[in-house]
Amino acid sequence: MSQLTLPPALIADLQQVEQIIHERTHARAAVISVAGSHLLQPDGPRLRAALVLLAAQTGAYQLERAIHAAAAVELIYAATQTHDTLVDAAERRRGQPRVGPWNHGVVLMVGDYLFALAAGEMALSPEPRVITYYTDAVKQVTEGTLLPAAPLRPLEQAQARHLERIGHTAAAIVAAACKAGAAAVGAEPEQIATLGRYGHELGLAWRLGDEVRDFVAPNGSEAPGASVRAGAITLPLIFAATLGDGERLAAAIDSDDAGELAWAVAEVGRYGLGPTRAEIARSAERARGALAMLPPGEAREALARIADDAIRRAA
Numbered sequence: 001m002s003q004l005t006l007p008p009a010l011i012a013d014l015q016q017v018e019q020i021i022h023e024r025t026h027a028r029a030a031v032i033s034v035a036g037s038h039l040l041q042p043d044g045p046r047l048r049a050a051l052v053l054l055a056a057q058t059g060a061y062q063l064e065r066a067i068h069a070a071a072a073v074e075l076i077y078a079a080t081q082t083h084d085t086l087v088d089a090a091e092r093r094r095g096q097p098r099v100g101p102w103n104h105g106v107v108l109m110v111g112d113y114l115f116a117l118a119a120g121e122m123a124l125s126p127e128p129r130v131i132t133y134y135t136d137a138v139k140q141v142t143e144g145t146l147l148p149a150a151p152l153r154p155l156e157q158a159q160a161r162h163l164e165r166i167g168h169t170a171a172a173i174v175a176a177a178c179k180a181g182a183a184a185v186g187a188e189p190e191q192i193a194t195l196g197r198y199g200h201e202l203g204l205a206w207r208l209g210d211e212v213r214d215f216v217a218p219n220g221s222e223a224p225g226a227s228v229r230a231g232a233i234t235l236p237l238i239f240a241a242t243l244g245d246g247e248r249l250a251a252a253i254d255s256d257d258a259g260e261l262a263w264a265v266a267e268v269g270r271y272g273l274g275p276t277r278a279e280i281a282r283s284a285e286r287a288r289g290a291l292a293m294l295p296p297g298e299a300r301e302a303l304a305r306i307a308d309d310a311i312r313r314a315a
Contacts, residue, residue, distance in 0.1 A: 069134075072125070076115065147164070158238045205310035
């Protein structure tokens with residue numbers, strides 16, 4: 001899959017953000033390595049940091065005013081991903097934790113350590129609102145993680161509950177990145193709020209895209225449907241429970257029968273992916289619509305391309 005093309009000047013600035021992240025974490029390599037190197041060394045561009053810088057570029061851009069906010073959001077994201085390993089390891093089914101290593105203190109401490117590094121980075125920003133936006137986002141992530149998983153049916157209620165949950169856990173950090181970037185360069189409150197709406201919708205589209213891609217085996221090297229096998233509630237599963245055999249699906253995701261789980265993965269692929277892709281397109285279009293409130297320019301065009309890419313990657 002081809003990666004999103006970012007403006008060369010932005011890539012150059014992101015390299016400086018990368019240098020800061022490296023400096024903050026390199027001396028603590030023995031601690032950070034527990035979380036997994038993939039968290040701090042992603043395969044693609046650091047899109048959350050890119051959003052900070054692009055949001056800043058819709059105003060009176062100065063890299064030195066936005067660079068710490070950009071580094072902080074990547075550290076925050078790595079921290080939340082580290083803490084997610086505790087949730088994933090607990091094999092949550094229908095929002096109820098089963099027996100699992102919730103007392104895995106090492107992973108918990110690494111996540112806390114990354115949060116502490118992010119807090120130190122936020123404090124270096126000359127704009128105090130950066131701290132407010134990011135701490136609010138972290139609180140939302142915590143609240144969303146503790147929310148019970150959505151029911152499978154009825155569809156309207158289940159979809160609303162699921163979108164609320166991922167709005168807290170996935171979209172909050174993206175929205176905060178956009179708001180922090182704009183605030184860092186002194187943007188007006190209306191522009192900050194507009195970029196926050198863009199980020200929220202983009203965050204939803206990204207998360208739903210992950211849920212769709214879970215059912216597409218990349219190059220045939222991985223089995224699709226890991227979420228079903230883990231008993232996790234996703235929007236494709238919610239749609240399939242209404243459009244397909246909901247009773248059998250509900251039983252299948254609570255079972256350990258390999259045949260039933262394989263059937264459930266196929267059922268979600270048949271009934272759930274199309275409607276979820278349509279929801280991704282709607283979120284991406286709402287994100288693009290918010291951009292109309294921003295001054296025209298290369299930054300706005302790049303933000304629009306990122307929204308478009310969310311649709312393409314889920315196709």
